Amino acid sequence: MATRSKPAGAARKTLLLVATRKGLWTLTGDGPRRSWALAGPHFLGNVVHHAVLDPRDGKTLLAAARTGHLGPTIFRSLDRGRTWKEAVQPPAFREGSGRTVEHTFWLTPGHPSEPGAWFAGTSPQGLFRSTDGGATWTGVAGFNEHPQRKAWCGGDQDGTPDGPKLHSIIVDPRDPAHLYMSMSSGGTFESTTAGADWRPLNGGVKADFLPDPDPEYGHDPHCVRLHPAMPDRLFQQNHCGLFRLDRPAERWTDIGGAMPKSVGAIGFPLVVHPRDPDTLWIFPMDGTKVWPRVAPAGRPAVYRSVNAGRTWQRQATGLPPAQAWWTVKRQAMTVDEGATVGVYFGTTSGEVWGSRDEGRTWKCLARHLPHIYALEAT
């Protein structure tokens, strides 16, 4: 698959979509990504779980939102956020199913050959599809009505503290019918039929919180990414560590073993280099004992691997050296497509950090924002 690279010195601006617990902001970087301008908020007071720009047209922007009072919806912009409309028919389970969408958690644009197609993952776990740029959404019956769904997902009360989630919806860039998605809890699943049927794909992934440590499903993947330049390669940041899968293999390989023992291999986000299939970044957090879910020892650091997870390097230059107790949620880390890749993350304490040299040095780009749920670079 062809991938885009921003030429060195290009004047193209970098846009970061900052989705927070209290609204949506944007950060716009100049060509060299040295200077950043914060704008917003959009939807002040809304919990915005994810905001994504459609890479196919460069102007359609969807935001998954709800407020403390009002139910979940999708806001749509056709002009990169200048004006917004609400979805006519937001994701909702079938009437009579007894299930209710608490919030839409994840948005994924569809295949380039299917303009206007989008997928959404919800809490509790549901999969929805739009074919009209997010105006109307329908449940993907192949998953939502699958006879095994309840067994795969557990109850709606199981899963992460603010509700079980369907996330990491991935469309194979070579084949619009080949999909992956993951659930916390439930595990990672694959469809080769455009979502008409699904099967678990969790072999080799640890689930040390379950009675059977190597079950077929029931795992807790936090974030799964497919490499755009090597679409047979998947990386997974899991509740129980780090894993890589090179298809057609069926069993994931543990790639967390080389992480320092004092830091561990647990975290929420994982991002891949846009062109180099061996390079990825993670942001570890403390998942020991009672799961504090903060930077290990209060010393935040990104870790990078340039050999698909065989070894890892700590990248913390510019980050607080001590007494920084935030972490990074699973959608809140992203990369741009610069010749030298920019890496960015947003924190639970409302700071956006960026590196314009692939993680070697870091700079705080914005602070004093609400708890950041998602960050997307365009």
Added chain:
Amino acid sequence: MTGRAGVRTTVGAVIRVRLPGLVDAYTGGAREVELPAAQSPTVADALAALDARYPGLRFRLVDEQGAIRPHVKLFVDANLVRDLGATLRRGGELMIVGALSGG
């Protein structure tokens, strides 16, 4: 006659709906609207008529299984109701309240 939401109404019969600020994005800031009343109006009828006037609003207040959302409270003539089948008095009042605590 048939009202905007397809509900049978009597000429001149209305239900008054009092709206909270949290739905300003739909209502343009209106705090009170009058809707045509059916013969034996229910809360469901009123919400359907409200949605016809302000498309999308009902789903923000009531989920896909017909339950009033957890932090939305509905009062009929000052009495809390939890069922969309609750009846409204023609000329009566439906009050929508957002009830939430926390940071």
